[in-house]
Amino acid sequence: MTKIILSKHALERARSRKMELSLIEKVVANPDKKFDLEENKSKFLKTIDGRRYQVVATYLQKENKWLVISVWVRGEEDQLPFIWILITSPFRLLWWLIKIIWQILAKIAVKK
Structure with a gap:
């Protein structure tokens, strides 16, 4: 499984949006689509059980891990x-x- 670290912001968003860590790992490890953003950042998209997960992360080469910056589900409002x-x-x-x-x-x- 892909190694990830969640920033404080991403952890708070994951909790408020009821996103499990295992699902975030799946999105980063095997995305349906991946877009390269500025400054070594990437956006990962994956649909799981009808929910369209989106993850923004940056790769940390020294740690060989992805630092997840933010997570959300497209089309769902925050509670x-x-x-x-x-x-x-x-x-x-x-x-x-x-x-x-x-x-x-x-x-x-x-x-x-």
């Missing part, structure tokens, strides 16, 4: 932190109520 959902929920409820009231007022105005 919002629970505290953010909790803080914004009153505002989302208020906005929903305003839209409902606006629709009711628009219907009343059309009937006149």
Whole structure:
């Protein structure tokens, strides 16, 4: 198996995006596509079980390993932190109520 090291950023992203280390290794070891980027960086693409994994990594020659810089799944949004959902929920409820009231007022105005 290809040896990889995850940066702090990549590790945080992998956890938040529910990406297992073994899948990241598969993407780097056997990508469907690979693009060379600037400064010895590469982008690896692989579809596994319908999820389109994308990994950006740089090769460390001295260690004979890939340093994974970032990971994500194409087409999937990041999950919002629970505290953010909790803080914004009153505002989302208020906005929903305003839209409902606006629709009711628009219907009343059309009937006149």
